[in-house]
Amino acid sequence: EAGVAQSPRYKIIEKRQSVAFWCNPISGHATLYWYQQILGQGPKLLIQFQNNGVVDDSQLPKDRFSAERLKGVDSTLKIQPAKLEDSAVYLCASRWTEHNSPLHFGNGTRLTVT
Amino acid sequence: ILNVEQSPQSLHVQEGDSTNFTCSFPSSNFYALHWYRWETAKSPEALFVMTLNGDEKKKGRISATLNTKEGYSYLYIKGSQPEDSATYLCAFLYSGAGSYQLTFGKGTKLSVIP
Numbered sequence: 001e002a003g004v005a006q007s008p009r010y011k012i013i014e015k016r017q018s019v020a021f022w023c024n025p026i027s028g029h030a031t032l033y034w035y036q037q038i039l040g041q042g043p044k045l046l047i048q049f050q051n052n053g054v055v056d057d058s059q060l061p062k063d064r065f066s067a068e069r070l071k072g073v074d075s076t077l078k079i080q081p082a083k084l085e086d087s088a089v090y091l092c093a094s095r096w097t098e099h100n101s102p103l104h105f106g107n108g109t110r111l112t113v114t
Numbered sequence: 115i116l117n118v119e120q121s122p123q124s125l126h127v128q129e130g131d132s133t134n135f136t137c138s139f140p141s142s143n144f145y146a147l148h149w150y151r152w153e154t155a156k157s158p159e160a161l162f163v164m165t166l167n168g169d170e171k172k173k174g175r176i177s178a179t180l181n182t183k184e185g186y187s188y189l190y191i192k193g194s195q196p197e198d199s200a201t202y203l204c205a206f207l208y209s210g211a212g213s214y215q216l217t218f219g220k221g222t223k224l225s226v227i228p
Contacts, residue, residue, distance in 0.1 A: 042217075042221060043158075056215065099209070099214050103158075103160065105157040107155075107156065107157045
């Protein structure tokens with residue numbers, strides 16, 4: 001099966017600029033996650049989708065971050081405006097509906113905010 | 115926010131040595147424990163999803179055990195090889211009040227010296 005696709009792979013922006021990341025999950029995976037991994041820390045959940053509905057966005061900084069999953073397939077994550085502390089790897093993952101299913105990750109987007 | 119601790123934070127071993135890491139998690143509301151391997155410049159890859167107390171899983175030279183009553187899991191690598199160099203992440207899947215939350219530890223970075 002094709003894996004989770006993410007783009008871009010790297011992005012460098014200045015603070016206060018905006019940026020968007022794209023994710024295409026594995027076909028048939030209803031559950032999609034966006035994680036933020038800051039250097040030296042574990043991946044932190046930003047938002048979880050079940051089909052096109054939001055299951056958990058409690059840790060998403062909603063004043064600057066937004067995400068959508070129109071049609072329940074592809075997803076985009078946007079940051080506007082970016083801050084220095086947003087520098088991180090942004091990982092997209094998907095899985096089957098069953099809670100015991102493992103996550104399948106994309107290669108991630110490494111964001112640097114200068 | 116759930117506390118998932120991994121130790122050690124990093125370690126270096128000689129090729130051929132066996133090694134093990136620990137993942138500690140809350141002993142209540144347990145649903146599953148995930149292990150992932152994350153090699154540099156690649157995407158995190160699922161190793162095991164463990165659900166039952168006393169569970170033992172094996173994949174080649176890598177194995178894992180689970181103790182849900184005391185809240186820990188061990189990952190063992192027998193006869194480490196340079197290709198085992200990676201960050202090993204564990205994630206605790208919490209189940210409570212109809213919701214499920216997957217929380218990652220910070221990972222253990224393993225370097226295998228040829």
